[in-house]
Amino acid sequence: MTQTVSATGVHPTALVDAKAELDSSVSVGPYSIIGPNVKVGAGTTIGAHCVIEGHTTIGRDNRIFQFNSLGAIPQDKKYAGEPCELVIGDRNTIREFCTFNIGSPGDNGVTRVGNDNWIMAYVHLAHDCMVGNNTVFANNTQLGGHVHVDDWVILGGFTVAHQFVRIGAHSFTAMCSLLFADLPPFVMCQGQPAQARSMNFEGLRRRGFSPERISAVKAMHKALYREDLTLEQARGQIASLTEKHPEAEPDVRMMLSFLEQTSPQRGIVR
Template structure:
């Protein structure tokens, strides 16, 4: 399953059924679990842990030291979950000690061609990050979010669960859960209704989320006031509670 022309450090831990293509290099401190397929010309450096059934396409650079000038060779880590597809030329960097020292990618994600995931990023589960997206350091992308191609995300920003960012956007503030954003600089454009319908959200939940969006974005309220106004809705609908929590968690302020 490992091509004779692959270069594997003796200390790397690779499950017996993992496929590794020619001219791929796997370094010390790398753990790769069962069912993974690693194409040719991939470089994986450690410490990096890769879960089950991941596909990593050619020319990807996984677990490399980060580009933060404060990084001084400390032992940091990249952790990848299960069932991810990491396409050609993606660059996934390890964390820094200025954060928790770990870059985390969850499970079921699609990272398209040439995606950059910088140090200390956290990507949840079932996200889609399209071609040429650049996530700066410490960015969080929550479950089921979609980031359109050519988008840049400023360091420390958060893209909430089920949010959708349009192509070629520049994200400099947090995008709350469920919100569609696009533009340079990115602005809000309503609730991601079509995506939520496809995921089985009820008509009642969608109506409640649209009402919540109007409270946040159409009433001229300060963020603290808007969160308070959501109290009744979030008691009835857990979907709204997730939106309210994403507003409370914002540290950079939300897109307006």
């Protein structure tokens, strides 16, 4: 069931376009503006003074705090009004003053946010960013266009990622990290530009990784950062880890897939 401005949860001062599709359980705070191509799923709450526009689809049970701008056109001079999209999944928390832009025709035309993400204040997602599930973006995280962030990533405050950078699952950035290269899965980094410091062992323990899987991640770290190997040599050594650590086969496969997609020009955080 969808409703527009007459929905019970819409504040009288909010402006909701008659063509917008809001589930009847959605609440909209004072002075918020919702455009004609917006769809919002059940249980989502939208705070005061938000602007949600463009071809934006928002799933269920999201908490969108006050003063957010979602679905504005990309900050890309090549954009010429194409009907690109912003798609947000379920159960995300989006704190104050975030800006998420729609995609661009130079990519697949969609900026996408998955499920169960915790996104703090002043976060910027540029056009065509892809964010997975269960991530944490601390205050003032800034992503350039086409950045991909995999599941369970934690980005420290004031982290900045250059356009087209990929950030692997279970990785972690310290405050004020600056990423010009791909950050492999499990890696903790810090610096400007960012440098690898360790692996996210504590995060893996909290997520239920077994000692065997954590041992395999330690061996990956050693191959990538401790043995003075080329990236190709490190990939070969990582591939052999499944013989000693069969339980870690999905982790090894994920790391190898990530490294195979890294361009020689961009490389990985070292």
